Amino acid sequence: MSTPRVAHPDRLLPADPGVREIARRLLAEVENLPIISPHGHLDPAMFCHNEAFPDPTALLISPDHYVTRVLRSAGIDLGELGVGRTSCDPRAAWRIFCQHWPLFSGTASGYWLEQEFYHVFGIDPDRISEDTADDIYDELSHVIAQDDFRPRALATRFGLEVLATTDDPLDDLSYHRALAEDSQFHPRVLPTFRPDAYTKMYLPDFRDNVTRLIDSAGEGKTGYQGYLEALKNRRWFFKENGAVSADHGTHDANSTPLDDATAARIFEKGLKGEATRDEAAAFEANMTYRFAEMSQDDGLVMTLHPGVYRNHSTTAFHRFGPDTGHDIPFRMEYTNGLQPLLSQFGENPAFHLVLFTIDETVYSRELAPLAGYYPACYVGAPWWFIDEIDAMNRFRSAITGTTGFSRSSGFIDDTRAYCSIPARHNTSRRVEANYLSRLVAEHRLSEERAADIIVDLVDASPRRVFKL
Amino acid sequence: MSTPRVAHPDRLLPADPGVREIARRLLAEVENLPIISPHGHLDPAMFCHNEAFPDPTALLISPDHYVTRVLRSAGIDLGELGVGRTSCDPRAAWRIFCQHWPLFSGTASGYWLEQEFYHVFGIDPDRISEDTADDIYDELSHVIAQDDFRPRALATRFGLEVLATTDDPLDDLSYHRALAEDSQFHPRVLPTFRPDAYTKMYLPDFRDNVTRLIDSAGEGKTGYQGYLEALKNRRWFFKENGAVSADHGTHDANSTPLDDATAARIFEKGLKGEATRDEAAAFEANMTYRFAEMSQDDGLVMTLHPGVYRNHSTTAFHRFGPDTGHDIPFRMEYTNGLQPLLSQFGENPAFHLVLFTIDETVYSRELAPLAGYYPACYVGAPWWFIDEIDAMNRFRSAITGTTGFSRSSGFIDDTRAYCSIPARHNTSRRVEANYLSRLVAEHRLSEERAADIIVDLVDASPRRVFKL
Amino acid sequence: MSTPRVAHPDRLLPADPGVREIARRLLAEVENLPIISPHGHLDPAMFCHNEAFPDPTALLISPDHYVTRVLRSAGIDLGELGVGRTSCDPRAAWRIFCQHWPLFSGTASGYWLEQEFYHVFGIDPDRISEDTADDIYDELSHVIAQDDFRPRALATRFGLEVLATTDDPLDDLSYHRALAEDSQFHPRVLPTFRPDAYTKMYLPDFRDNVTRLIDSAGEGKTGYQGYLEALKNRRWFFKENGAVSADHGTHDANSTPLDDATAARIFEKGLKGEATRDEAAAFEANMTYRFAEMSQDDGLVMTLHPGVYRNHSTTAFHRFGPDTGHDIPFRMEYTNGLQPLLSQFGENPAFHLVLFTIDETVYSRELAPLAGYYPACYVGAPWWFIDEIDAMNRFRSAITGTTGFSRSSGFIDDTRAYCSIPARHNTSRRVEANYLSRLVAEHRLSEERAADIIVDLVDASPRRVFKL
Known part of the structure; x- marks a missing residue:
């Protein structure tokens, strides 16, 4: 009958009727543009195998630490949800989720999920409750068994044009090659070079990782020189296989x-497990500089996202492994830290350095001033905890006075949750329309200019910044 | 005739007419619910003695450092206001206050005062001026001499259901017991265990405090072991007398x-006044951990509010003593600091740790991610300088995307100013309605769900989080 | 025919029709008040010589690092714009500017420029494009050749009442004297004592600067005592020539x-270039204290604006010199840093210390609590990167709950761009009206009180805080 709340055409637009009118028109410029996703965490094999998703829990709950941490905060054991190394009864986990569905009200995850339920699976999320859990589980099971809910069909339906994955430097990228060569598959699925596991001496696998790296790509060189050589080689290999960027989750x-x-001296100590914490940090900083140096040659866009305390709960880490919802941000600073890199490479417009943060305080104070001067420097879209409606609005408000609209990265969904991609991009487009409509209403922009800007933000920015 | 501004039913609600309608309905759900005040600084003796308040200045000015610091910033000598160890001519102090009343425009204190003047004492605050100072002083003096303005009568009128005080670990809690046993008195007045004066070696009274503590509650043990034993014993004593929480104002x-x-070695140095600043800090950190450990046994909720430079003005401290308006917040960090405690105890849903801050930057960056994962962890409501209309709105905006509405503490008035309690709680309820109405207007919540949430925030959250 | 967007009477006012009505009335109270500019960077010689501006590029682009950094971020070589030590073809630079004009959308500089184009030069900025660049260059060239576009005529047209410049302590202030004695010239042009180049041992000219200072004003004293003596003397000289404040850009x-x-020992090491970084920092901190001490005697207002990494791009600094757009803010803290100074001098209402910041996080956390207690302490208006529409709104929202409206400095344009002064002050007045109108709409202020406040903020505050 009437449109359910979740599909209201004005969702996320400003409440003021006059401003909302402007926002509607701006949104219409971009709502149906293709999806460009230059940073994310999907598995490319998904598109090669093109298998039906196994069950609602495996699709929507167990692998999504945005979802499971909300349930964990309510006291649910992660093991009951099949997180990390555990497995669970999917229907029982689904009931837990439905029982706790009200907890998602107001959260970013809740908003994406409800959009996903309705627009992807045809289920009104306002129906979800403990009582309806089994019915909805069955409905969803039925839906995802259909051929047109397999990964490739959804890619077409989602309007996916570009999708970047995040990959180990030693990945053979065979899935990426297979997809690139498949004339029946149209989205560009691009690998991303992510060398964190090879630069952090304090991680237990550092020695093994680095040894494999040098052995396989060092071209006979050894030690620190072999290490640098191997990283360079693998970057070129990634580039030859479609990569446009290298991603760095530094401390x-x-x-x-x-x-x-x-560097060589610390490197050898690191291999022996003898580097001090300070030495490990100095080495990681050196590698941030070296990767920027490599980008001068191979042209890979450098994305940097420091400032997260990984695996904060030792208890949970030991039981469930990494990426299980307790990585916690901490205070970050860029101005002093990046000065050596930017002073050397920041004036090169062909070098693209995208700076992400979860510490919002750096937007107006550091990132906007840096990206408002250095031609190499771009402000990354709000990410992770701040990839959220109000925070995205604060982001624009924090940087625009200094950078205008030309120095941000375009939206990044950064997701492991395939079916949330349309909701995430749609959310971002609505927030951009929301923000711009206010500037038009305040006579700070003409509506014509705002329409140009929103198209640039949604479509041209990611292509330009990520060299697509 | 017409309603004065201060009593406008739409005060603090959004200006947009459509959103305001929603906010009105949400507010109506909670405006008249009883007051639950799980953290504050009233003296329980007040309810036992039930004496009339002495004069307007002693009631509203001298003891309220929120008020006196505004006057101090305008150059008024705190001695003229009867602050701390000084006494003053109450009528003269009142005249100063009235003369400077316009300075309170826009402040949190000003808003509470004007609500209090009107709704508690029946005085329109827009009348206040230098010229009317004496008249208003006389009117107020007359009003507070009435029997129905004594503490107990006001408690009924305010709808006070629960009120926590803040108490020294060696307090005999006789007033609390008397109130609990008094069948004529209905509010629950609960003590709160506040051991700061026993953990900060750098304070002059540390040795005396600790010696008294061990002597009276150490059960014959001495040194650090006697100290821990005595703290445990006193916590249980508090719990037996109704306490639900222990409060920690750490550095x-x-x-x-x-x-x-x-710990024992530093403890002994501390008693001799020989601990270094670093040792004192390490000891205080150790005690934060130990208090969390004690909470595993006795179940007291742990509230933590670090980050304040106490007695910033040495000059004023020497003349007027502590709590006289020049405690100044500084930058805080929780992610690294709390990792040992949370990694050990944070996964226990029966342990409740409420994290307060005056550094707003930690809400989205640290507190929401922590409370959005650890079942033990709750985000404390905005407190002290940020217990303020706009800041309360920013608080909800900063945490909700990550935590939703289930991980915050509920409102805390934290006040020494008894008559401001209704205004403070009413302000909070209006701000919650304001925030939620926007989410409804943006179709992010159904109004039905928002109504459930506001009742939960105002009534169920504090009961749940503080185990009431 | 119809009003162009740039001149819309409601620009920057709230979009909600009801609130906008209030904002219009509040703005009307102040829109035409004279301009008081107590901190800026114009050259007083400009008013003595009263020459026509040479060309549009030299007037609007080359000297304005707010403008050139936007173009630099787009990859334009600063040398093509005549920045710093370079010179350029002004018409070619103008074409570059017009071609990139869309990049200024949403920026503070873009807003000021468009106001300036329309209200000072009569050019609709929505006309600006690559195609119109030459036409507009010619029109502007014609306009600025007119006698009524010379500096003195513009001062009258702008309504300039007070203008402070920023001057070297050894400046002879002859231009200021000439202007003060010129009965044909009405604005007060006041020098400001800015001793940074004499306190930072790590700068290359420190030794030469200090030697000249002591030689010329040390009255025969030498070393550190001569240095202090000379600074005191020059402050009195400035004061005799109209200065009301001393400005300090500390690290x-x-x-x-x-x-x-x-201090004397470090001073001698500094002169020999042998001071360590820590010693230089300790000396700079000592001088912050000493300047506050000097203010107790001479009464000069002390303005402090720490927290900027100067000349971040070494490459650009070597080629173009300082002040070329790559000074980058970093995280700042005031509570601990200022404690020695404030504890000693902060209780003196005759001492005025204005604290500026580019780190917005300190407004609610540190500056409002400091200025909300210490009678000496004022919160400086948002400055530099955060002298921007949305940031100015955030500023009021961040401090008002604690300080009300009486503890901020009044607007500071801080500019090198003479013709942007009216736009900057008008912007500030509109933002104040915007903020206050919301408080009136939320029944937090009566409109009558808001009208008093806006007049105070725009007119009385700067006079009071800067002792004008």
Whole structure:
């Protein structure tokens, strides 16, 4: 009958009737543009195998730490949800989810999920409750068994044009190649070079990872020189297989280079497990600089997102493994940390450095001033905890006075949850329309200019910044 | 005739007519619910003695450092206001207050005062001026001499259901017991265990406090072991007398435990006044951990509010004593500091840790991610300088995307100013209605769900989080 | 025919029709008040010589690092714009500017420029494009050649009443004297004492600067004592020539004093270029304290604005010199840093210390609590990167709950761009009206009180805070 709330055409638009009119027109410019997703965490094999999703829990709950952490905060054991190394009864997990569905009210995850339920699966989320859990489980099971809910069919329905994955430097990228060569599959699925596991000496697998890296790509060189050589080689390999960017989840934003002798010395200590915490940090900072240096040659866009305490709950880490919802942000600083890198490479417009943060305080204070001067520097879209409606509005408000609209990365969904992609991009487009409509209403922009800007933000920015 | 501004039914609600309608309905759900005040600074003796308040200045000005600091910033000597160890001519102080009343425009204190003047005392605050000072003083003096303005009568009128006080660990809690046993008195007045004066080695009274503590509750044990034993015993004593929480105003959020030998060694140095600043800080951090450990046994809710430079003006401290308006917040961090404590105890849903802050930057960056994962962890309501209309709105906006509405503490008035309690709680309820109405207007929540949420925030949250 | 967007009478006012009505009335109270500019960077010689501006590029682009950094971020070489030590073809630079004009959408600079184009030069900025660049260059060239576009005529047209410049302590202030004695010239043009180049040992010219200072004003004293004596003398000289304030761009807000022997020892090391970074920082902190001490005697208002990494791009600094758009803010703290200074001098209402920041996080956390207690302390208006429409609104929202409206400095344009002054002040007045109108609409202020406040903010505050 009437449109349910979740599909209201004015959702996320400003409440003021006059401003809302403007926002509607701006949204119409971009709502149906293709999806460009230059940073995310899907598995490319999904599109090669093109299998039906196994069950609602495996699709929507167990692998999504945005969802499971909300349930964990309510006291649910992650093991009951099949998180990490555990497995669960999917229907029982689904009942838990439905029982706790009200907890998602107001959250970013809740908003994406409700959009996904309605627009992807045809289920009104306002129906979800403990009582309806089994019915909805059955309905969803039925829906995802259909051929047109397999990954490739959904890609077409979602309007997916570009999708970047995040990959280990030693990945053979065979799935990416297979997809690129498949004339029946149209989205570009691009690998992303993510070398974190090879630069953090304090991680247990550092020695093994680095040894494999040098052995397989060092071209006979050894030690620190072999390590640098191997990283360079693998970057070129990624680039040849479609990669446009290299992604770096560093501890902080320090980019102070070390001279080769010092770096080599620390590198050897790191391999023996003898590097101090300070040495490991200095080495990681040196590598941030070195990766920027490599980008000068191979042209890969460099994305940097420091500032997260990984696996904060030791208890949960030991039981469930990493990426299980307790990575916690901490205070970050970029101005001092990036000075060595930017002073050396920041004036090169061909170099693209995208700076992400979860510490919102750096937007107006550091990132906007940096991206408002250095031609290499871009402000990454709000990410992770702040990829959220109000925070996205604050982001635009924080940077625009200094950078205008030309120095941000375009939206990044950063997701492991395939079916949330349309909701996430749609949310972002609505927030951009919301923000711009206010500037038009305040006579700070003409509506014509705002229409150009929203198309640029949604479509041209990610292509330009990620060299697509 | 017409309603004065201060009593306008739409005060603090959104200006947009459509959103305001929603907010009105949401507010109606909670405006008249009883007051639950799980953290504050009233003296329980007040309800036992039930004496009339002495004069308007002693009631509204001298003891309220929120008020006196505004006057101090305008150059008024605190001695003229009877602050701390001084006494004053109450009528003269009142005239100063009235003369400077316009300075309170836009402040949180000003808003509470004007609500209080009108709704508690029947005085339109827009009348206040230098010229009317004496008249208003006389009117107020007359009003507060009435029997129905004594503390107990006001408690009924305010709808006070629960009121927590803040008490010294060696307090005999006789007033609390008397009130609990008084069948004529209905509010629950609960003590709160506040051991700060026993953990900060850098305070002059540390040695005396600790010696008295061990002597009276150490059960014959001595040294650090006697100290821990005595704290445990006093916590149980508080619990037996109705306490539900222990409150900790630490310097920072560090919670790194010390082994017993190190802790004992520093403890002895501290007693001799020989601990270094770093040792004192390490001891305080150890005690944060130890208090969390004690909560595992006795179940007291742990509230933590670090990050305030106490007695910033040395000059004023020497003349007027502590709590005289120049405690100044500084930058805080929780992610690293609390990792030892949360990694050990944070996964226990029966443990409740409420994290307060005056540094707003930690809401989206640290507190929401922590409370959005750890079942033990709750985000404390905005407190002290940020217990303020706009800041309360920013608080909801900062945490909701990550935590939803289920991980915050409920409102805390934290006040020494008895008659401001209804205004403070009413303000909070209006701000919640304001925030939620926007989400409804943006189709992010159904109005039905928003109505459930506001009742939960105002009534169920504090009961749940504080185990009432 | 119809009013162009840039001149819309409701620009920057709230979109809600009811609130906008209030904002219009509040704005009308102040829109035409004279301009009081107590901190800026114009050259007083401009008013003495009263020459026509040479060309549009030299007037609007080359010297304005707010403008050139936007173009630099788009990859334009600063040399093509005549920045710093370079010179350029002004018409070619103008074409570059017009071609990139859309990049300024949404920026503070873009807003000021468009106001300036229309209200000062009569050009509709929505006409600006690559195609119209030459036409507009010619029109502007014609306009600025007119006698009534010379500096003195514009001062009258702008309604300039007070204008402070920023001057080297050894400046002879002859231009200021000439203007003060010129009965044909009405604005007060006041010098400001800015001793940064004499306190930062890490700058290359420190030794030369200090030697000249002591030689010319030390009255025969030498070393550190001669240095202090000379600074005192020059402050009095400035004061005699109309100065009301001394301005300090320190690295951070540390104000810990050194004893004379230590200060003298570091001073001598600094002169030899042998001071360590820590010693230089300690000396700078000591001087922050000493300047506050000097203010107790001479009464100069002290303005402090720490927290900027100067000349971040080494490459650009070597080629173009300082002040070329790559000074980048970093995280700041005031509570601990200023404690020595405020504890000693902050209780003196005759001492005025205005605290500026580019780190917005300190407004609610530190600056409002400091200015909300210490009678000496004022919160500086948003400055530099955050002198921007949305940030100005956030500023009021961040401080008002604690300080009300009486503890901020009044607007500071801080500009090198003469013709942007009316636009900057008008912007500020509109934002104040915007903010206040919301408080009236929410029944937090009566409209009558809001009208008093806006007049106070725009007119009385700067006079009071800067002792004009």
